[in-house]
Amino acid sequence: MLKHFLLGLALTSSLCTAALAQEPKMGGTINAVIQPEPPGLMLALVQNGPTQMVSGNIYEGLLRYSKKLEPLPGLAESWTVSPDAKTYTFKLKPGVTWHDGKPFTSADVLFSVETLRVTHARARGNLVQVDKVEAPDDLTVVFTLKQPFGPFLGIFEVGSMPMIPKHIYEGSDIKTNAANNAPIGTGPFMFKEWKKGSFIQLVKNPNYHIKGKPYIDSIYWQIIPDAAARSVAYETGKVDVLPGGSIENFDVPRVSKLPNTCVTGEGWEFFSPLAWMWLNNRQGPTANKLVRQAIMYAIDREFARDVIWNGLGKVATGPSASTIKYYTDDVRKYPYDPAKAKALLKEAGYKGEKIRMMPLPYGETWLRWAEAIKQNLNDVGITIETVATDVPGYNQKIGEWDFDISYSYLYQYGDPALGVGRNYVSSQIVKGQQFNNVEGYSNPEIDQLFADGAVATPDSKRKEIYDKAQKILVEDVPVAWMLELQFPTIMNCKVKNLITTGIGVNDGFRDAWIDK
């Protein structure tokens, strides 16, 4: 049954691709689900998932990225890199205007960079290597780095570095500026209305800088808090697009099979979410490498993929997802092998001490997964006590290292220097945070490798370094990697060309159109 379903999935995806050949039609409205309701739409201030998804239509970044993560022109028409890999020059697209009609210039880029350095934690990290930013003319921006930084061209996506209008925010308190409630960007859609608890409406930007686009007149982001109700809304034709993660996994196969439904797993390449179990390396049985390895053998990851994730995604082989740069699978393998797990536990001298497990409170899928793993671990003789909490409690407990086993899935942003190293180098063992080296793994060799990898040139050198790092990490099992996740986007087949880049729905509905 599972196989049949996968086949169907592939088939519908290819049908969608075939549709590309058609001539886009103008007009129409798309109803999409947004979950949860975003706290705000000002991308420079708020960066959670739903905000990015909605505001990706309003704001734009300098670059976009293909599904293979190659940079594509965005607000920057072209770019050059100096031979020493320390100077990046961007040529901006001429004739771009903000939603209020004012022109978009290099001054806006400078202003955005400086603002984001204050308000956008991830941008701040990404810009650490930047020495200065200059605007020789209205349409040119030059970034000068302190030293070469391999992933630099990968930080200009709209969510990572949105362009915000200088003329509106300059001189005001950006946090309380009234424009935050009706954000102004350069994107293909403009903010129209937000009825709290019901919907957010965006309308076509008639002066968009690509003539003829966008095709759609209006987008309604519908806010429906219950997952079952969301799938009913799709089923009854009230919404056309279910972005990844908006319905429970268990419901995906059924909804996918509804008539006139297209499903795609594409559009997550840039983020490459990788799920793993945090294993506390500091204390308790999980401080022992053998126990951690035993856990890797004990959990049935194929079962999790096939049953809990409906066959979507891939079993992870190590700290990097297979979609990001320098990935290698030439590492130690951990197949499902309870017997080996038991042997390792015996060797480690584990005697059934209680281990606390804190599931990720992100909905039914994660709870089911934790239950399945609990059962897996029970089967090899590990005693698990589940600790329940809600999202804030989870964040706090993770940040304070108050767990034995927990879960997370993190984005990798295409490059190990951006999204992998942070979880394993010892300089990232900082209390109170949730996306760093929470497990407390400390290995000077790894520290050195990641430090070198970020600034090494050329690419082949970087690959060598990261290959080595992956080998060591997989042997040590600082965390138990589980799956490369895929969040399928489900939509009515009349919606065409929705996902065109590696950023997927978050990159806006610029190219989408409706077949009538």
Next chain:
Amino acid sequence: MTAAPAVSIKNLKIALPKGAERPYAVDGISIDLIPGEIVCVVGESGSGKSMCAHALMGLLPDTVSTETGEIAFNGGNLLKLDEDGWRDVRGRHIAMVFQEPMTALNPLMRIGDQMMEMFEAHNLLTPKERRAKALGLAREVGLPDPERIVRAYPHQLSGGQRQRAMIAMALALEPAVLVADEPTTALDVTTQAQILKLIRDLQRRRNMAVMFITHDFGVVADIADRVVVLRYGKVVEEGTAAEVLTRPQHDYTKALLAAVPSMHPPVRAPLEGREKAVEVIGLDKTYVTSGGWFKPDRSVRAANEVSFDILQGETLGLVGESGSGKSSVARLVMQLIKPDRGTVRLGDSDLTKLTGRALRIERHRIQMIFQDPFASLNPRRKVGNIISDGPIAHGTDAKVAMQRARELLGLVGLDAGAMERYPHEFSGGQRQRIGIARALALDPEIIVADEAVSALDVSVQAQVLALLEDLKARLGLSMLFITHDLRVAAQICDRIAVMQRGVIVELKPTAQLFASPEHPYTRELLAAVPGQSAPPQAA
């Protein structure tokens, strides 16, 4: 005299549901109700008298059923009527007045509206005429300020006014027959006298046939033309009032009549020179209800400078109508409520000064017998415990206390087997005996009896009174006897204090009080006691 009966009940048999103490509530009763005549149906509780009244209205509860018999009215048999037929009869031809006027009136409707319903029920008159009629009726039954009363709600009226309103309602359609089910039982004695007079007058004026249910022979003597005595659902004696009251034939009737206490106090042994058992000086108690922020507080003075004393071996009666403060005084004396001012002195100790443990210890010297034999015993404790709990609390060994309880049960005329039983297994009179045993268990010096016999049937009442007298004499007790019933007071008290609105208006030796009452209120009370006039002569 031989007018045709308005209604005649013939050989009526009403079956009780299975498992009741007897098969028939009413067992072959025949009664004729003749226009212009008041028939009193007399009996003790459970005699089936109320059932008769309800049968006449077609208002029997669903659990009972009429088995045989006939109620002949207007050439038909009422028992054959369907619900529509009954509706036509009720109110229009036969009307009824109930015992408890407070609950018999709808609390959410104005008095006038409830009167007007009478006409509405039978589609008579226009609303405007109905209103005028209601006003007229209110006037006829002597309600003060009728314009205001018809707009008032039941709770705004006094008990007597409510009963007048009920009577007005019953008379609205000039029914041929009026059924009055203990209409004065819930009322004070002075009010009772007025209501009896009202019924009598109206009956005369309208030439109605009246069926008057009562347990009180005093009332019978005042109002009845004819008397029917019931016992266990059967008629034991029937005749004119004069015959039955003066020359009762049946033993039961005789016993009932004999049990009615006389208005003439017996001669009592003088008590001069004895010591004071209790001294009550200047008790004051005011109840205050907060009126909210912008309204004055409302206050009721339950006891106003109340002073008296009781000699050793003496019974002091405290007499008054409801609301006179006599029960409050009993509770003040018992320290169940604390007075605002005043002293209760038992020998050398002042109870009002004691609190907490000290008071609890001293309490055994003064004990109380309560009014309601059903409410005064904890239904969830065995009789043995009820009696022995007090002594045990005072430190008596449990075994000794139990033994003593057994003896006390014997003393009040119950056998020791009662120890292991629960209160609900006893009759009202027996319960009151248990209550007396409980009071005696602590070897008190003084007993406060608060309406101790008021809830009992007249024959049982006589027995309990006799028991009290006997015990008092044997144990040398003093007693504060609170009652509303002057007849009872006359029989048992050495002295009587009459209370009105928190004040003792007169305190005198019993015989003297009855012979020459001084205070107008005392006179009024004495005059209102039913059954003093000679039985009415048969017309």
Next chain:
Amino acid sequence: MLSFVAQRIVKGVVVLLAIVVMNFFLIRLAPGDPAVVMAGEAGASDPQFVQQLREKFSLDKPLPEQLLSYVKGIVTLDLGFSFRQQMPVSKLISERIGATLLLTLTAFAISLVLGIFFGTLAARFAGSWGDSAITAAALVFYATPIFWLALMAILLFSVYLGWLPSFGYDTVGANYTGLAYVGDVALHLIMPAMTIGLFFMATYTRMTRASMLEVKRLDFVKTARAKGLRDNVIQRRHVLRNALLPVVTLAGVHAGTLIGGAVITETVYAWPGIGRLMYEALLQRDYNLLLGVFVVCSAMVLIFNLITDLVYRLVDPRIEFAS
């Protein structure tokens, strides 16, 4: 009567302040704070970022100081600023409360009217099969978990029959006006209102029935029968009116609590009300918003209690306007 209302309002304000203080501390006892939550959502959480957020929300100040400034705000009817939504709490609540009031009051009205109707019917024919059917149905609705009922209703009416919309307050993007808009909202309202309503309807049905059977036995009903009144007049005028008193009391208690209690229904039907807002605020540790919702809901409870008391006093002449 005015003094009664004034007195109640002053008492209510005192209760509200106590609720503010208690909940203020209670909410802060929960693990995690809004800064941590927002940092978590942003996918980045360096200490600088969290510290910025804390400062922005004044969470770095000592608790008593925070409380004092919050209470000061409350006194001037300012419920503070929502950390997460970047908006005054009063604005967020006022945007939502209309939907909640519409939902709960409709549910309340439906349940009260139908409940009394069925309860009266059952009491009138006590012991008949109709009575048994009503009583049984009431029991079943009373015992059904509300979220289960909601899911089943969506399946039946939205998916299989396609009669009713499954979510939302109105048809988004339809831009109906006038009567068409009212009709559209009404259509959306039916299922959520019935879901809440059925439970309470069951309660009122049972209560009305029991109360009527009790009143039926009272003396004044006998008086009414002795007058020769028709049975349905007796039932309506004498039995029902008196039987409704306890129902009114209970309904008053419900009317207030309903407003905060619609969390589940609002969630399942995506109804944009404050029950959901409260739950979301809790999950985001949006202290001010959560407190604000509590204060408003509690105020509603007090207002409805007051209304109930006033109604009660109008219906029952025995109670006077004193405390």
Next chain:
Amino acid sequence: MKAFWKSMLRHPGGVIGLVILFITIFIAIFGPTIFPTSPWRMVQRPFLPPFTNPAVLLGTDALGRDVFAGIIYGARVSLLVGMVSTLVALIVGVPLGATAGYFGGRVDDALMRFTEFFQTIPSFPLAIVLVAILQPSIYSIVASIGIVSWPPVARLVRAEVLSLRTREYVQAAIVTGQSNSWIIWREILPNALSPVIVLASLMVATAILLESSLSFLGLGDPNMISWGYMVGAGRTVIRQAWWITVFPGVAILLAVLAMNLVGEGLNDALNPRLAKGSR
């Protein structure tokens, strides 16, 4: 006692309720011994429909776990939560109500203000907040349900005590020199018990519903399987696997129904006023 059972058994609803209740209690106590399969164990392929495989009679859930085992084990948690949280409410409410009712005056005023205060805060949201603060576990759930449900108990007990306090047998106890605590425990509370028992039986039902609602919102104890958890967990797959929600849903319905029926039976049996009257 005999009379009590007699009148209880006269009430057909009460009998049905008692039967269901006893079966549920029996399952809660002995079920796990009789059916040793852990409800967490993945025993079959996921989404196996009911009545197709006798080994998993009621089918399997999204992970291939036995729904029947879940119902059996869930009975224990649901009943436990229902009863213990009611007990908590009684432990808070009864002494509070009794104290207020017995001593009256300022004590009464203060305690009743306190009760009103708790009644003013919407109860379900308060329960949610409390569980969130204490973090979901069987203890926090029981505590929160108890905390939000005691005010009606306190009010009922107070009203009962207030009326019983003036009863003559209570006055008799005072007069015979009994202490306050003796009077409250021996004379008053035993007689206030019947309405409290009736209320408690209904509260158990409400608590089971509350627990299921909390579970539905994801605030259940993850170490214990309860019916509410099963419904909550199954709701996302309600379309393809109705049995995952329907069976535990029916279990909740039956248990709550049983408690209500028992409550009504108790009410009629313990309330002589109703028992005597014609029905």
